[in-house]
Amino acid sequence: MVSALDSFSVAVPTVGRTTELTELLSSIAASTVLPDSIIVVDQNADDRLATVLDQFPGLPIARHRVDFRGLSAAKNYAGRVCESNVLFTPDDDCRVFPTTFQTALNELSRTNSDVVFGKCSDETGADAIVKFNTDAGWLSTQHIDGMFVEPATAVRTAVLREIPFDETLGVGTFHGAEEGLDWVLRLLAAKKRLYFQPAVMFFHPKTVTDHGSPQAIRRVFSYRCGLGRLCRKHGLWGKYFRRVGLVTGGIVAYSVVDRKKSRYYLAELAGLVAGAIVEP
Numbered sequence: 001m002v003s004a005l006d007s008f009s010v011a012v013p014t015v016g017r018t019t020e021l022t023e024l025l026s027s028i029a030a031s032t033v034l035p036d037s038i039i040v041v042d043q044n045a046d047d048r049l050a051t052v053l054d055q056f057p058g059l060p061i062a063r064h065r066v067d068f069r070g071l072s073a074a075k076n077y078a079g080r081v082c083e084s085n086v087l088f089t090p091d092d093d094c095r096v097f098p099t100t101f102q103t104a105l106n107e108l109s110r111t112n113s114d115v116v117f118g119k120c121s122d123e124t125g126a127d128a129i130v131k132f133n134t135d136a137g138w139l140s141t142q143h144i145d146g147m148f149v150e151p152a153t154a155v156r157t158a159v160l161r162e163i164p165f166d167e168t169l170g171v172g173t174f175h176g177a178e179e180g181l182d183w184v185l186r187l188l189a190a191k192k193r194l195y196f197q198p199a200v201m202f203f204h205p206k207t208v209t210d211h212g213s214p215q216a217i218r219r220v221f222s223y224r225c226g227l228g229r230l231c232r233k234h235g236l237w238g239k240y241f242r243r244v245g246l247v248t249g250g251i252v253a254y255s256v257v258d259r260k261k262s263r264y265y266l267a268e269l270a271g272l273v274a275g276a277i278v279e280p
Contacts, residue, residue, distance in 0.1 A: 006105045008154070009084040010035045013074030014092035015043040015172075018052050025056050027095035027203070033102050036084045037062050041074040043172075070172035072165035072179045079160035087160060091151040094120070095203040104154040104200045114159045114192040118152035118200025128204040139184065139194040147196035150180035151204060163187055168280030169226055175275055176222030178230040185234055212260035220264060221271040228275020244272055 010028060014021055028038065042049050042065045053061055066077065075089050086108060090096065100118070107116045117139075122128040133146040163186055170179035187194060210216055224243075231240035250265035 006086055006109060007036050007084040008086040008088065008101065008105060009037045009039055009078075009082045009157075010088045010090065011039045011041065011075055011078030011082070012090065012092055013041040013043065013071050013078070014049070015069065017092050018048055020093040021049070022052050022055065024090065024092060024095055025052070025059060025061075027097070029056060029059055030098055031096060031101050032098050033105075034060070035088070035101070036060060037082070039064060039078045039082060041066055041078055043069050043074060070167055070170060072170040073167045073172070076160070076164040076167060079157055079164060082157045085157055087155055087157045089150065089153045089155070090202060091204065093205060094151050097201045097203070100201055101154075103197070107195060107197045107200065108154060108156070111195045112193065113195040114156050115187065115194045116154045116200060117148040117194065117196045118154075118202055119198045120149055120152050120202045120204035122204065122206040124206075126206075128206055132198055133196065134198065136195070136197045136199070139188065139196060141185070141188055144181070144184060148180060148184055148194070149204075150183075152200065152202045154200070159187070159192060163190055163192070169229060171222075173280070174222070174278065175226040175229040175280060176219075177224075177226030179226070182230050182233065211258075211264040217264060217267045221267045221274075224268045224271030225275035225278070228272045228277075229280070230275075232276045240272070240276065244269065247272065 012024065028035070038059055038061045040049065040053065040061055040063045042063055049063065053063060064081065079087060086105065088101065104116050104118060119132040120128040129149045131146055137143070139147050165179050166182050169175050169182055170177065184194065227243065228240065231237060247265050247269045251262050251269065254262040254265065
């Protein structure tokens with residue numbers, strides 16, 4: 001059972017997606033415990049979500065139509081309006097497993113943590129987004145890799161309000177990624193307790209990258225702008241120049257054998273440079 005202490009809501013920032021949102025809401029409806037509210041932060045210019053949300057009269061959906069864009073801004077907005085003690089923040093193309101919420105709430109209570117991170121898997125059951133650690137454990141500044149992704153997050157709402165996401169980072173901004181690592185680093189600096197539990201499972205589709213497509217070029221440029229900004233903000237110059245070196249090597253290595261990949265890495269390098277020098 002979910003105690004009053006662990007009342008929870010789900011924040012769903014969304015723009016441009018309907019099929020994926022329908023699948024997410026269907027998975028929430030099949031959960032072993034239901035949230036107090038599903039805060040849909042609707043960033044669409046049109047009314048496309050009306051027919052989607054009407055399919056779920058039994059779910060406590062609160063639709064908030066907003067006039068801003070940005071994933072980080074939407075999560076912060078959900079944190080401000082949330083009336084529950086815990087907030088989950090899946091992407092709008094995620095799905096939850098039946099026990100996702102209950103397992104995360106149990107871990108928050110058992111560990112007395114401020115945030116519990118889970119893992120994402122794809123259609124085959126393989127890790128999605130990043131390669132995750134196999135063991136549960138506490139995050140620290142030396143122990144972060146493979147222990148968090150933003151969609152697989154359960155955070156105490158008061159903590160999100162105290163330390164919100166940097167709204168100049170993430171999808172929908174020029175610096176289009178790394179809001180999660182920035183948030184984790186700031187949480188750790190504030191002595192918050194962050195726990196990784198791979199048993200807290202979310203579904204996330206595998207991203208198939210066509211290195212030559214315009215979409216892939218735009219995405220990698222935007223994401224690496226985020227990395228450049230993150231490294232400058234936190235002084236992570238070792239991380240920055242290691243990536244610059246790898247990307248530069250890729251440009252040279254593929255310049256003859258695979259021009260598409262060479263252009264892709266060139267866009268990545270441009271993003272790294274732009275992200276480090278362009279102010280938000």
